[in-house]
Amino acid sequence: MLKDELIKKMKSIFGSDEKRIRHALNVLNYAEQIQLTEGGDLFIITASAILHDIGIHEAERKHGSNAGKYQEIEGPPIAADVLKNYDLEQEIIDKICLIIANHHSAKDTRINDTAEFKIIWDADWLVNIPDEYPDLKQDKLSKIIYKVFKTEKGRQLAMDRYL
Numbered sequence: 001m002l003k004d005e006l007i008k009k010m011k012s013i014f015g016s017d018e019k020r021i022r023h024a025l026n027v028l029n030y031a032e033q034i035q036l037t038e039g040g041d042l043f044i045i046t047a048s049a050i051l052h053d054i055g056i057h058e059a060e061r062k063h064g065s066n067a068g069k070y071q072e073i074e075g076p077p078i079a080a081d082v083l084k085n086y087d088l089e090q091e092i093i094d095k096i097c098l099i100i101a102n103h104h105s106a107k108d109t110r111i112n113d114t115a116e117f118k119i120i121w122d123a124d125w126l127v128n129i130p131d132e133y134p135d136l137k138q139d140k141l142s143k144i145i146y147k148v149f150k151t152e153k154g155r156q157l158a159m160d161r162y163l
């Protein structure tokens with residue numbers, strides 16, 4: 001199955017960075033759960049979740065930083081390089097790369113309104129909330145959850161999990 005191949009590839013690129021591997025798999029898990037309710041192309045969502053942070057090591061190497069903006073630059077070419085090995089339409093590859101190029105900033109209007117993008121955004125936030133806001137009180141957290149999530153299901157999962 002292509003999903004398993006992509007997971008294998010992601011693991012080999014991240015190498016001994018277990019934390020990144022675990023993060024990608026957790027994001028994938030949430031993305032699949034949200035997709036069941038919110039719809040969107042399952043393959044685009046699966047591949048984007050697995051590969052969304054794939055540029056992180058390259059960002060650190062080239063820019064000395066894993067800041068979102070560098071990941072957004074370095075991720076897409078690596079993802080495209082992985083995806084071109086499979087029999088996929090260019091349009092699909094482009095869409096996955098656009099999601100990766102935008103997943104920290106949500107600045108690109110070509111992709112922001114798609115179900116696929118919103119689901120990756122929400123799945124990543126679901127995993128990142130405890131790291132981003134370790135000591136936050138419930139009322140502040142509920143405001144953040146209300147504000148950042150882009151899908152109903154994503155927001156509901158966040159409330160169930162963190163409130």
Ligand SMILES: [Fe+2]
Pocket residue numbers: 023027052053124
């Ligand atoms: Fe992420």
